[in-house]
Amino acid sequence: MPERTLLEGTAILQLISDTPSGGTAIILRRPEAPPFVVMGDDTEEGFSRLRRGAIAYGVAELYQAMPRDMLRAGHILHVRGDHRPARVDKAGSIFGPKPEKLWVPLDDDGRPFGRMRVPIPSLQRPAFVEFALHGEGDGDVLEYRLDGEARFGEGYICSYCGKLCPRKEPHTAAHGVAGHTHAGVTAGQDDGGPAPQTGPLEVGGHHGAGAQL
Secondary structure, three states: OHEEEEEEHHHHEEOOOOOOOOOOEEEEEEOOOOOOEEOOOOOOOOOEOOOOOOOOOOOOOEEEEEEHHOOOOOOOEEEOOOHHHHHHHEOOOOOOOOOOOOEEEEOOOOOOOOOEEEOOOOOOOOOOEEEEEEEEOOOOOOOEEOOOEEOOOOOOEEEOOOOEEEOOOOOOHOOOOOOOOOOOOOOOOOOOOOOOOOOOOOOOOOOOEEEOO
């Protein structure tokens, strides 16, 4: 199957509101969660992400409704012509309590993906489920069906921030865990310089075996 027919979802966005847009789930293609989401054109309801930082693998990203004039241009995911409403079977709690209010992105040619991969909560190893396109239902609604059981992918899920990384190190070391060679560096920071030296501290004029911090 051509690679372009597989939608590799990075997260599920959940919109929180008392309006008709509330309870909507959106499959995200981007590697980073957008600060703002707008349903429809620029006159429709806007939503703001409730937290900052990298996507936590398998954890839904929550968005709260807010006035449109408070959204900053250039940081918005517009859900309109490049998305289609969809239904899935055996959704469980993956897409929230109302899986019929689900929007999925289309490929670069504006066509539905033949399959979509959705991350689910897991520890250390990234788990996911896949849905296969089964056709179109009423109107423009795409019908997807669960294909097989949960599977594991490649990589490591950081136990500190939830980010999916190619390998455990040096990412977790960057959180400042004692004993790591990169301790003290902010997670995700990559300034290209040498890692901080570690070892016994110099105390009272007596040098330890390691470098002075």
